[in-house]
Amino acid sequence: xxxxxxxxxxxxxxxxxxxxxxxxxxxxxxxxxxxxxxxxxxxxxxxxxxxxxxxxxxxxxxxxxxxxxxxxxxxxxxxxxxxxxxxxxxxxxxxxxxxxxxxxxxxxxxxxxxxxxxxxxxxxxxxxxxxxxxxxxxxxxxxxxxxxxxxxxxxxxxxxxxxxxxxxxxxxxxxxxxxxxxxxxxxxxxxxxxxxxxx
Ligand SMILES: Cc1cc2nc3c(=O)[nH]c(=O)nc-3n(C[C@H](O)[C@H](O)[C@H](O)COP(=O)(O)O)c2cc1C
Numbered sequence: 365x366x367x368x369x370x371x372x373x374x375x376x377x378x379x380x381x382x383x384x385x386x387x388x389x390x391x392x393x394x395x396x397x398x399x400x401x402x403x404x405x406x407x408x409x410x411x412x413x414x415x416x417x418x419x420x421x422x423x424x425x426x427x428x429x430x431x432x433x434x435x436x437x438x439x440x441x442x443x444x445x446x447x448x449x450x451x452x453x454x455x456x457x458x459x460x461x462x463x464x465x466x467x468x469x470x471x472x473x474x475x476x477x478x479x480x481x482x483x484x485x486x487x488x489x490x491x492x493x494x495x496x497x498x499x500x501x502x503x504x505x506x507x508x509x510x511x512x513x514x515x516x517x518x519x520x521x522x523x524x525x526x527x528x529x530x531x532x533x534x535x536x537x538x539x540x541x542x543x544x545x546x547x548x549x550x551x552x553x554x555x556x557x558x559x560x561x562x563x
Contacts, residue, residue, distance in 0.1 A: 367542030376558040387422040398453040405442040427531040435525045436497030443468045463535040471526040480526035492520025
């Protein structure tokens with residue numbers, strides 16, 4: 365049987381570019397598996413906390429990611445206390461897992477937040493108008509208000525935040541029938557380190 369290795373697996377630069385290509389594609393393609401990664405934070409009691417978000421932007425040159433959230437959510441408070449964050453992506457067809465580590469900055473009322481809000485669809489904006497805020501206990505299953513009318517979509521702006529993640533490192537894993545490959549990348553202001561490691 366002949367096994368096939370994708371051509372990008374031959375060198376560390378090509379692997380990095382391929383990983384970044386997947387993230388770029390995942391922003392614009394809603395059906396891409398990497399469009400909805402798992403974001404992990406450190407809970408206020410020190411426990412790991414993880415949840416799915418939508419990947420809204422990836423800046424390859426600045427090595428930054430962006431997602432959006434409600435300022436009343438747990439993750440927003442957790443990142444306020446400790447900005448360290450991990451984001452996990454998996455594409456089954458590509459057989460690739462990407463694990464990104466970084467630091468989050470929270471943007472509520474600056475230019476980044478305004479631009480992120482302006483680029484959001486009315487249907488996405490409506491989620492931020494929910495009352496009471498996410499995670500609040502309620503007496504009955506539908507005891508909350510979520511507006512359906514697009515005219516009300518601006519109401520949620522007060523609770524909207526853009527979370528921008530500065531990427532410190534990426535762990536790339538390809539698990540294929542031909543054999544596995546894993547590469548680690550570290551990014552700093554004055555350093556770049558790339559190496560193969562045992563998968
Ligand atoms: C497909 C999908 C996409 C989601 N996208 C987001 C998102 O972009 N931002 C967000 O804050 N929550 C998003 N959520 C909801 C979160 O997974 C989570 O349930 C919610 O934000 C509360 O998380 P927290 O209490 O840990 O802050 C999404 C959930 C799913 C299933």
